[in-house]
Amino acid sequence: MQALHGKSDETSPFHQGEQAVQARLGVRDTIEPWARQVVRPFLPEQHREFFKQLPFVVAAARDATGRPWVTLLTGTPGFISTPDPTSLHIAARALPGDALENSLTAGAELGLLGIELDTRRRNRVNGTINAAGANGLTFAVGQSFGNCPQYITERSWHQVGVRPGDASATRYQRLTRSMQVWIGSATTLFIGSGYRGQGQHVGYGMDASHRGGAAGFVTVLDDRRLILPDYSGNNHFNTIGNLVADPRAALLFVDFDTGSLLQISGQATIDWDSAEVARHPGAQRLIAFDIEQIVQLDGALPLRWSAPESSQPLRLIKKTKESEDVTSFEFVAQDSAALADFTPGQHLPIEVHIEGHKQPIKRTYSLSNAPGEGRYRITVKREPKGTVSRYLHDTLAVGDTVNTRMPRGDFVLAHHDRPVALVSAGVGVTPMVSMLHALAGEAGERPVYFIHGVRDSRHHALANEVRALAKRHDKICFSAVYSKPRNTDRQGNDYHHRGRISIELLKELVPGLDADFYLCGPEGFLADTVATLRQSGVQPERIHTETF
Template sequence: MSDHRLPSPFHAGEQRAQHLAGGGPAGAPIRSQMPDQHRSFFPLLPFLCVAVPDDTGWPLATLLHGDPGFVSSPAPGTLHVAALPGAGDAARACLASGREIGLLGIDLATRRRNRANGVVAQVDGQGLSVRVHQSFGNCPKYIHVRRLARVEREPGPVEAFGADLPQAAVSMIAGCKTMFVATSSGAAPGRAVRGLDISHRGGAAGFLRAKGNVLTVPDYPGNRYFNTLGNLLLEPRAALVMVDFSSGDMLQLQGVAEVAWDARGAGDDALAERAWTFTIVRGWLRRGGFGLEELQAEG
């Protein structure tokens, strides 16, 4: 019986990235439908990471949240999300039927994560449905363990900016231990649909190195799929999202990425195999935009 594994799951950019990195994975259980363990995982989550394209095809990254159960899977090829981006979130206007979407479900308490990529089937005032084209798990490395709980916040004004970052954004980047990156495989001859993807990046505070509007992001050893770096070889436009788990402030960035395949690009980060730079073009700081807070350990 087929378990819906895709026989050739990697596009040309991912294959090129695997070659440049010295080899890909020994196996790749990437499926055209969600297995039961993925379908039962998403409803446990209090938030969901989302990648959508803007009107120019530039990825946007955002976070949706709700009570556990706000994400559900009525069928192996379908996810329903009973939430929408908040007011002032640039991603809200980009959700439309037929558009590509990338989803990442991640449980920061257990470090478990699963990805689903596909297209938006329907959007209404309550949420959206997604037709899943790819479903796969990820390794739990580099996830900073957190326990989250719902909290009532009063969202503040959205601060939009260009390449010059406000000080609050600089501070968030300096203290970041958890961020998410949205990338696209781009449009190519013979492929009308561009695939969207969103993945996790994490490390100790300071793992992101900032110089002006350029961030250097270390690339640590992982599953060797190279979904993110493979996308960047085809489409360098990308997006980041990170959150202050105390204040609920959410930072969303769009920029242009470039991969340094030589390990020297990672600087003095001994754990990194390589690095990539992200040149910020624009961004939004959404005060109190994330409705979860981190619970502090007792004792």
């Protein structure tokens, strides 16, 4: 276990290892206030309902020797129940021969990942087993938080019968040739890690996380060594922070066709910035994994999954520069077939083939147009180091194609008649414009407050479109907030308020703060806005967020 130096914040949801990584990578000051809003010591109602409908959950724990392992706990949907927001009951045990068969006992630390592959939703919850027996285990929640849908390969599941003689468990210390082929073709893995320092801290414990990519994203160096790319994520650095503090880790590979599991336990080392990192497209750093023990469970799961959802080619029909660094891309089906409809606020998963990259690169972008138009529009900010955003802006031309899958996401408007406040910053405006189109077209006159913060008119994407909607519909109140207006920007015409979106401004624009708030933008903006809305009496169930 590595000694950590330097002062850490003991009131933070992150332990010292996570804090150290965040500081090293320059995100500590922005992620901390946001995490204090979204990392909770309980399961929100939405997460409770999510876990109840799952047929399996990913579990990370340690065996009697302290070695970490990852497994799947399975059952008929409903096998996970939530007696209250701070506990889960899982009516399942580890399978016979599983590396954790005798380790999920009372007092054991447990990291859980609920993941729905067909919708790409996932939620993590870490805590401790309170009780365990023949009927399963009861779990006390320590931390609960959601994850973004990136890098998840979509699959649908179905149940199968498994007879006692169908399954087998075998232990190894080196990868066989068939295991190496399995890992080399995988698009999904789960990684388990954990850290417990001295004293008590809410961030201590086990953690289960998902990693995904195109087939071949995990490199098999030999029968004892693997290389895993670490892509950009939510900046929590839960796994990397654990590994900095305690390099013991576990991997789980699932054979979705046969229901077999490959459990691997060993030691991990972080490659922060060597020349090797650049050889893995999209990787921010690498995890070098040294294998120590292996358990292979053949045909053990009562679940099977379909092949990954096939993608649909889209043809770019229009490319519109919306601001200094934001461009809209409008697509139709390449074969002129009808496109699946979407709900305003959802995102579109796309795949692009970029020269120099062996595999297609996947990204998700919010849809910014109104549903029912027979086209998809994404509005993308060009990031200086963004592989895909630079390709879209600089290379993709009208007539070119990209591959896509069904629109996804649950950042959508609730069904009720209360006033709505759409509050965004920067490129966070994109799902808000789609929502605004839907609200403008609905019957009734419930008030809609559209409040957007940006630097100046040169960076104000989709401004004319929003102004036109507000002009046509009296129920829409549009307010633009410029932090640094240009000399040529006219207050009352280009923008309405100078500075940044604050709670004082929201109180001025939204009478009595009587609205459902939908927030989208950078983490710092979200953290401040969520915190001040709650402090001002807005109930959590009326605050909905999406981060970029």
